Amino acid sequence: MLVDLPQPESSIFTNAGTSQLKTTTTMTTHEPKSDFILDEEGKILPTIENFYQHCANRKLMGAKCTKCGTLACPPRGICQQCLGTGIEWVQLKGDGVLLTYTVIHFPPTQFLSLAPYAVGIVKLEEGPNLPAMIKNVNFEHLKIGIPLQIDFETAVPEEWPKWPRYFFKPRT
Numbered sequence: 001m002l003v004d005l006p007q008p009e010s011s012i013f014t015n016a017g018t019s020q021l022k023t024t025t026t027m028t029t030h031e032p033k034s035d036f037i038l039d040e041e042g043k044i045l046p047t048i049e050n051f052y053q054h055c056a057n058r059k060l061m062g063a064k065c066t067k068c069g070t071l072a073c074p075p076r077g078i079c080q081q082c083l084g085t086g087i088e089w090v091q092l093k094g095d096g097v098l099l100t101y102t103v104i105h106f107p108p109t110q111f112l113s114l115a116p117y118a119v120g121i122v123k124l125e126e127g128p129n130l131p132a133m134i135k136n137v138n139f140e141h142l143k144i145g146i147p148l149q150i151d152f153e154t155a156v157p158e159e160w161p162k163w164p165r166y167f168f169k170p171r172t
């Protein structure tokens with residue numbers, strides 16, 4: 001029996017140059033979806049939305065100033081050190097230590113279901129201080145200086161902001 005095999009992508013490849021081929025292949029290998037906001041050159045802008053989009057791909061990314069090398073996480077469009085506007089995204093390891101923390105018992109309404117929960121500032125190994133929820137730990141074990149590592153929520157919150165969230169947990 002003669003069977004026509006389904007070839008859903010064949011039309012995409014017909015006029016594809018090498019670069020287009022590459023893009024198409026990436027998309028069909030179930031890469032995480034990409035909703036990045038790009039500049040006119042196609043570069044990923046250093047916005048908070050793009051920062052969380054990287055989190056959706058389970059990556060902690062910072063913005064490194066191309067002029068003086070200062071690293072910001074979350075990213076900033078302007079370097080705090082030299083006011084330079086050139087940045088490049090760099091992936092961070094996601095390891096840090098707890099710099100300070102508090103346990104929230106009376107949260108804002110959108111976080112009611114999570115209470116009580118711990119929030120803190122994590123000093124990343126690469127330098128920047130990142131605010132975060134601290135999870136998977138008994139509050140009595142929370143101490144300034146404990147080693148932490150990043151993890152990412154699998155579910156996206158239903159309320160604004162509907163961004164995938166990161167959190168820190170004790171390092172294993």
Ligand SMILES: [Zn+2]
Nearest residue numbers: 065068079082
């Ligand atoms: Zn700079």
